[in-house]
Amino acid sequence: MSEILDAQTFAHLVELAALELDPQQAEYLRRELNAQLSAIHELEAIPLDDDLPITSHGVPYTLQISAAPRADAWQPYPQPQEIIAQAPHSREGYVVVPDIPHTTLE
Amino acid sequence: MQLCDLPAYELNLLLRQKQVSALEITQSCLQRIEQVDGRPGQLDAGEMTPADEKAVHAFITLTEKRAVAQAKTIDRKLAQGEDPGALAGIPFTVKDIFCVRGTPSTAASRILANFTAPYTATPVERMEAAGAVLLGKVNLDEFTYGSSNESSAFQPSPRNPWNPAHVPGGSSGGSAASVAAGEAPLSLGTDTAGSIRQPAAFCGVVGVKPTYGRVSRYGLIAFGSSLDCPGPLARNVVDAALMLHTIAGADPRDVTSANLAVPDYLAALEEGVRGLRIGLSPDYFKITFPDPASGSYDQQALPAEIESRVRYAAQLLAGLGAQIVEDVPMPNTRYGIPAYFVISRVEAASNLHRYDGVKYGYRTSQPVSDLRDLYRKTRNEGFGLQPKLRILMGMYVSAAQYSAQYYRRALRVRTLIRRDFEQAFDPKGKYRLHALLTPTTPTSAFRMGALYGDSVLMQYADQLTVPANHAGVPGVSLPFGIDQHGLPIGVQLLGADFSEAILLRAARAIEQASENEPWRKIKPLVLR
Numbered sequence: 001m002s003e004i005l006d007a008q009t010f011a012h013l014v015e016l017a018a019l020e021l022d023p024q025q026a027e028y029l030r031r032e033l034n035a036q037l038s039a040i041h042e043l044e045a046i047p048l049d050d051d052l053p054i055t056s057h058g059v060p061y062t063l064q065i066s067a068a069p070r071a072d073a074w075q076p077y078p079q080p081q082e083i084i085a086q087a088p089h090s091r092e093g094y095v096v097v098p099d100i101p102h103t104t105l106e
Numbered sequence: 107m108q109l110c111d112l113p114a115y116e117l118n119l120l121l122r123q124k125q126v127s128a129l130e131i132t133q134s135c136l137q138r139i140e141q142v143d144g145r146p147g148q149l150d151a152g153e154m155t156p157a158d159e160k161a162v163h164a165f166i167t168l169t170e171k172r173a174v175a176q177a178k179t180i181d182r183k184l185a186q187g188e189d190p191g192a193l194a195g196i197p198f199t200v201k202d203i204f205c206v207r208g209t210p211s212t213a214a215s216r217i218l219a220n221f222t223a224p225y226t227a228t229p230v231e232r233m234e235a236a237g238a239v240l241l242g243k244v245n246l247d248e249f250t251y252g253s254s255n256e257s258s259a260f261q262p263s264p265r266n267p268w269n270p271a272h273v274p275g276g277s278s279g280g281s282a283a284s285v286a287a288g289e290a291p292l293s294l295g296t297d298t299a300g301s302i303r304q305p306a307a308f309c310g311v312v313g314v315k316p317t318y319g320r321v322s323r324y325g326l327i328a329f330g331s332s333l334d335c336p337g338p339l340a341r342n343v344v345d346a347a348l349m350l351h352t353i354a355g356a357d358p359r360d361v362t363s364a365n366l367a368v369p370d371y372l373a374a375l376e377e378g379v380r381g382l383r384i385g386l387s388p389d390y391f392k393i394t395f396p397d398p399a400s401g402s403y404d405q406q407a408l409p410a411e412i413e414s415r416v417r418y419a420a421q422l423l424a425g426l427g428a429q430i431v432e433d434v435p436m437p438n439t440r441y442g443i444p445a446y447f448v449i450s451r452v453e454a455a456s457n458l459h460r461y462d463g464v465k466y467g468y469r470t471s472q473p474v475s476d477l478r479d480l481y482r483k484t485r486n487e488g489f490g491l492q493p494k495l496r497i498l499m500g501m502y503v504s505a506a507q508y509s510a511q512y513y514r515r516a517l518r519v520r521t522l523i524r525r526d527f528e529q530a531f532d533p534k535g536k537y538r539l540h541a542l543l544t545p546t547t548p549t550s551a552f553r554m555g556a557l558y559g560d561s562v563l564m565q566y567a568d569q570l571t572v573p574a575n576h577a578g579v580p581g582v583s584l585p586f587g588i589d590q591h592g593l594p595i596g597v598q599l600l601g602a603d604f605s606e607a608i609l610l611r612a613a614r615a616i617e618q619a620s621e622n623e624p625w626r627k628i629k630p631l632v633l634r
Contacts, residue, residue, distance in 0.1 A: 018485055025494070033499055040516075044515070046441060055521040064365075067363065086466035097477050098476055100476065
């Protein structure tokens, strides 16, 4: 099977996806990605008129079936501490994270 | 026959006539779960035992105490003469991709294993408001990414009640298995490429993928936001109609939910099919799939016994006064899977960026150098292979330099798929169909392990269901026979936008006309 995705491009994708893979996972995933990319090659052979529009969702959103926009009103959540409590690490109502990568401007 | 094996509409009637209590119904289901379900899905489950290989394993979380309390509330309301709701006392299970306040809501992923939902999804809220009793959260493919449930991080994954050596289908496999095994009369699933209809067909139950926007997605952990549809799984068409009526309708918390009145699906159910135009398409009697070795495409006719069941269903409908329209062209059906490989992955990758180990869910316990390192380690440990594959694929095909070639092209192919349906259902067109009758799946349930790991072949299990998701149109799968291996065969009805009432009517007609056929007497293996 043709290899559309080389190891270097794959490594770049892994970086962009904020993943970190062991070699075994990387091998499986790159093989499956290449298989999927081969499968979607079929799309390239379909003749499409230049003016064929995209469909971003199947059912058209007409005015008649769309809901009116909600009022732009502040609705406080009744128990914010419950939400904060879901964070793996929090302190005094704040979510705690390690250092955020940054560069100091000259 | 035990209470848990009765249809929901009968249970509701018995309850209102005070012949049974909600508590008795719930206890009957809990007892069935105890008998057939085996150990629930869990992280780091260890070796599978011979006993594991015989059980259903539909559940991740059983909410037994909550269910008993809800049932007692219904009984109290009944005793006080209050109306307890249209689904009063009817137990149901929920695919663990819906948030339910106070329950673990895991998406069958390690990354959400410790997440307790702070709010309840609209369809679940509506079920409970109608008096239905939540039994628990059932297993699925991790984040719904699969057609067999084997990718769940919570093992043992569900097995097919008709033969536990086979998969229940997916991704709503726990839902379909729980309904087929009599653990609950109803289950709430989701369908993004066939994830309600395919497991319904594999497990011999009814599954409804409503029109996109018919049922609110609020509280559903998102996969493909332009494709996801919550919907019912049930053991018969009446129950499915009852449940759809309960969960459908506009929701101010989901802007994509349609602001359109919900018809009385039950009232229309017995109107029959006289005068309905039902189509058959040659494009749904063959499958196209890539040869793993060469990458070239093979076309194959469907197994004869599946095609013959569909043609027999058409005959029954014709006998009841429907007009059968043959040779309806649906030429873009074969592009459904390749287009789906692109569109769903882009949407999945976008939806999965939120899982980062910061706000909720899993966080790595390894030391990290900075925030980015935390993201990478958390996501590597928290996600299984299928989510990772979808993230990578989605990022690749939507990257600026490839987007025109892949993503935008796939969205234009989606237009062609939608046009197939528009032409078939156009009331002024050549075919003027009320419904298209097709097989639900190209095969019956495959064996555990037969496809798992091959992400391409696994996806092609959805070939006959995914076009409806691209087009947004509704579909119903109903059981219609048992194949030579003793596994259920499903037939599918597809219709125009918001035509669920017609599809359910036609499905009910097929169900009634085949009521006395010998295959309907056969029980799933785990119940024999």
